[in-house]
Amino acid sequence: MIISHLVARSANNIIGSNNDLPWSLKDDLLHFKSYTLHKPILMGRKTFESIGRPLPNRTSIVITSKKFESMDGVLTSDSIEGGFQLAKDIFPEEVIVIGGGEIFQATIELANKLVISEVDCVIDGDISYPDINLSDWRKELIGEYAKNNSNEFAFKIFAYERKD
Numbered sequence: 682m683i684i685s686h687l688v689a690r691s692a693n694n695i696i697g698s699n700n701d702l703p704w705s706l707k708d709d710l711l712h713f714k715s716y717t718l719h720k721p722i723l724m725g726r727k728t729f730e731s732i733g734r735p736l737p738n739r740t741s742i743v744i745t746s747k748k749f750e751s752m753d754g755v756l757t758s759d760s761i762e763g764g765f766q767l768a769k770d771i772f773p774e775e776v777i778v779i780g781g782g783e784i785f786q787a788t789i790e791l792a793n794k795l796v797i798s799e800v801d802c803v804i805d806g807d808i809s810y811p812d813i814n815l816s817d818w819r820k821e822l823i824g825e826y827a828k829n830n831s832n833e834f835a836f837k838i839f840a841y842e843r844k845d
C-alpha cells in the first residue's frame with residue numbers, strides 16, 4: 682500500500698499556525714482536492730477540527746484518544762495503526778496522511794511517498810514538518826504556481842518517492 686504524505690510547507694519548514702494554515706493558496710487547495718478525492722485521508726484530531734467538517738467524497742479517518750461525535754464520512758481510531766487498517770479496508774492502494782505535525786512526525790518512517798507543496802516564503806508558525814533527508818528520496822516536479830490574487834505566495838509541488 683502506498684502511504685503518502687500530502688503537505689504544504691514553507692522554506693523554513695512551517696506547516697501551521699494557531700491551528701490553521703499560515704497562508705491562503707487557492708491552487709494548493711484545488712491540488713489537495715484532486716489528489717484526495719475518493720481516497721481515505723488520515724489526520725490528527727486537531728487537523729480535523731481545523732478543517733471543521735468532513736470533506737465530501739473522501740473518507741476522513743481521524744486519530745484521537747477522545748470520544749468523537751459520529752459523522753457521515755468520518756471514521757475514528759485511537760491509534761495510527763488502527764487508522765491505517767481502516768484505510769486499507771476501504772481502499773487498499775493508498776492512504777493519504779494529511780497532517781498535522783504530530784501525525785506527520787509519527788508516520789514519516791512509514792511513508793513511501795511525499796507530495797509536498799514547497800511554498801516560497803519564510804513564515805512564523807507553531808507547527809513544523811519533520812526534517813527529512815532529501816537524498817533518501819527521488820524528486821519529481823509535478824506543479825508550479827505563481828504568486829497572484831489567488832495564491833498569497835508562489836509554490837512548487839514535488840512528488841518524492843523513497844529510494845530502495
Ligand SMILES: NC(=O)c1ccc[n+]([C@@H]2O[C@H](COP(=O)([O-])OP(=O)(O)OC[C@H]3O[C@@H](n4cnc5c(N)ncnc54)[C@H](OP(=O)(O)O)[C@@H]3O)[C@@H](O)[C@H]2O)c1
Binds near residue numbers: 687689702761783785
Ligand atoms: N500545511 C499543511 O499541509 C498542513 C496539513 C495539515 C495540518 N496543518 C496544520 O497543522 C496544525 C495541526 O497539527 P498538530 O500537530 O497540532 O495536530 P494534529 O497532528 O492534527 O493532531 C494531533 C492530535 O491527534 C491525536 N493523536 C496524535 N497521535 C495520536 C496517537 N498515537 N494516538 C491517538 N491520538 C493521537 C491527538 O488527539 P486527541 O488530543 O484528541 O487525543 C492529538 O492531540 C494546524 O495548524 C494545521 O493547520 C498543516
